[in-house]
Amino acid sequence: MSESPILVSREGKVVVITLNRPEEGNRWRKEMLFAFEPVVEALHKDEEAQVVIIRGAGDEYFSWGAFDPAIRGAMDKQEIVDFVLRGARLRDSLELLPQIVIAALNGRARGNGVELALACDMRFASDRATISFPEADMGGIPGGGGPARLPSVVGRARALELLCSGREVGAEEMVRIGFALAAYPHARVMDEVMAFARHISEKGPIALRGAKRIAHTRLAPGLKEARQLSDELRAKLEWSHDVDEAIAAHREGRKPRFTGR
Secondary structure (H helix, E strand, O other), X not given: OOOOOEEEEEEOOEEEEEEXXXXXXXXXXXXXXXXXXXXXHHHOOOOOOOEEEEEEOOOOEEEOOOOOHHHHHOOOHHHHHHHHHHHHHHHHHHHOOOOEEEEEEOOEEEOHHHHHHHOOOEEEXXXXXXXXXOHHHHOOOOOOOXXXXXXXXXXXXXXXXXXXXXXXXXXXXXXXXXXXXEEEOHHHHHHHHHXXXXXXXXXXXXXXXXXXXXXXXXXXXXXXXXXXHHHHHHHHHOOOHHHHHHHXXXXXXXXXXXXXX
């Protein structure tokens, strides 16, 4: 795994960012976060790029999230909180990029992977793609901005249903509920997304960037407050009994017994 966990390519005014750990499900680990940060920072200053596409390497995963009980159990609590909040800051910065940002969901996305897609302006899906939020099964709250952004995309009731149930949603339903703009056969998804990106990249830069700023400003006050609350609640969660119980249950091969403490 000597190759960078983040690959960046450019075609004209379109930049493609690839999460490049397919053998790990493009899992959102520290090395990926640390490699992604300078890419986003550079894009904030990039006057030539007009569209950014984010995709996962390989054919199976967009990003298989960050944590499961085994990974969480191997990290100390402050380390987890610092990692989660740093990832949340990256997603905030990604959302504020001046370019139009598109998530090309070429495979399964879970937890942090879905939150990364939600920080993008638009989402397109392969017919193989799925999304899910497994955090509630581990006694947790998604910490990468999902609960703050999902309601404005799919509506409050549907957002709560997805966050609380943890069920897996396929490509057809993603389109039906408004999470994705369209779903394509897997073999064609990147061709379709690239064609769309090229098309809008040739529009006037002032028009593209202005439209994005106006749309974001309309939602910003409520989003800012929700993101602050998300960080506060997610940080406190790590020291809860329920998180410890989820890790213990995983190790012991049993169902967790949550108490809300």
